[in-house]
Amino acid sequence: MSDITRRLGWRHLRSAPTVHVRHHRRGRLVHDGPGLSFWFRALTAALSEVPVDDRELAMTFHARTSDFQDVSVQATVTYRISDPATAAARLDFSVDPDTGAWRGAPLEQISTLLTETAQQHALDVLARTPLSAALVDGVAAVRERIGGGLGAEPRLSDTGIEVVAVRVIALRPEPEVERALRTPAREQIQQEADRATYERRAVAVERERAIAENELASRIELARREERLVDQKGTNARREAEEGAAADAVRAEAEAARRVRLAKAEATAAREVGEARAGAQAAWLRVHSEADPATLHALAVTRLAENLPRVDSITLSPDVLTGLLARLGGTGTGTGTGTEGA
Template sequence: MLGIRFVKVEPTDFVIQYRRGKVVREGTGLSFFFFAPSTSLVRIPMGSTDVPFIFKEVTADFQEVSVQGQLTYRVADPKKLSELMNFTVSAAGDEYSSEDPEKLPQRLINLTQVLTRATLKSLPLRDALGQSGDLVDSIQRGMQTAGTVESLGIEVLGVSILAIKPVPETSRALEAEAREMILRQADEAIYARRNAAVEQERSIKENELNTEIAVENKKRQIKEAQMEAKKSVQRMEREISEAEMEARISLEQKNADLVELSTANSRKEADSRAYAVAAVMKALSNTNPRILQALMSADMKSGQLVAMAFRDLAESADKIGQLNVTPDLLRELLNSDKS
């Protein structure tokens, strides 16, 4: 209506209002009315933007690779960017009036490709495929020092390399070589495992043999100790037997001395008795036997006297005609002896 428009800008957009070539207002998240015939609006997104890229480059050994990644950036200084590129929007405020906003990501991608080419041309294929991290660091350092990025007021938030791939023929060749290497490593691992198993088995056998040797040595030591103990016991038994034998010999020697002494004493005693008997017999040789009998009968009992009387009767039996001895007489004689 009469050229008056209303615009409302998002908090992530920076807007600059020009009227007759002068800045009327600027800022993020503004909303205002403006007169379209005499007003120009510059709208610059301040939020982060992700720009995917994919391009082909050549490594130091002339092998073609495709690099796929993503660049993340934001507008740090919208005034610088508005001075170098046209971000003017239409009067309706919903679309840009030029193609510069679409060219900005391509400029950054071109710079990324230049930095990538500078890094890959010094790397052989194998190193390039395995050093995506070094490539990212190189690109980020190049972005920070590049005058183009600084002059546009752009801040690069990050660079991600998603894939570095060779051409299919080279990829198959590398896969075959890697496959053969993996198979060779697998074979080496199998051989190493077998060798380790053999070595382990040999070690186990050696340990078993060492254990058996140690057991046999211990048995030999035990047997030697037992034999030594038995020898010691036998030696002690022999010493005890010898001591007992010596004691017996000493005892027998003493017994022999005792017997000899006893025999000598008995001989002397017999000689003494014989001498006494001889002296008595010599003294009695001239004595009347009747006197001797009378002397001997002095201490005899009645029974002994009766026996002597009967003996005398027997000696004089030829002189006795008849002698009657009744049982009563014998009983009386014997009873008188008991009484």
């Protein structure tokens, strides 16, 4: 919609570049083109605004297939008004000179025309197509048929409307039918999922069995190695005991031999020492037997003197001295008497 402002009984119109404006004054075309800006008087002006940009028309309609199943079609048609003069002549695009709003509803007329024409061609295609084929290939078939039908529609070209593109978004049956159609696929998918689950469980069980077998084999091998270890320890202990016993026997034999040799040496030494002592004693006796008594007495006194303790000083009292002298006198008398008698 263009902007219209008032100035002292005049009106100023400023349109957008996507709007084609036609200005008639007293039945004569004064301004014609998109994006115009001009002054006009409301009492003598007739204005028309025709949009020339691309417009999207969403449509939804129901159809019936050859097997009497209802389907809904969702499509979008992109169109534009390629001949604004023809469109303004066929449809009411006039605007109010004061507000710039359309007096009628030309775009709704175009939407109704496009929707009914597209629906007619879609119904023609789906009425000869079963539901299963329509759900598989119906979108492409309906799109091609609608595009071709709208392009060949003479009323559109006579109105100055050009169809740019046709898109069919969806083609769906009724909810109950759709659920029924989905059931086999869902069941097959569920069966595939169950089979995958069973296979996964089987693989897991097989792996667990392999793991259990490996653990059992490991335990058996460990027990076998422990048995060999015990046998080896027993063999080593027995060999160690045997070696220890043999070593003890060798040590005992060596100790016995050493003691025998030591005893023999001690006996030999004792015998030799005894023989030497006996020889020395015999020689000593023989020497003493050949010596005179006075010599023997002197040797005895000397030996006695050698064995007496050391005396540093002697205190003699008169009593002791008297007794000692008496003994020495008696001893000398006896000795002399004996000597003389001899």
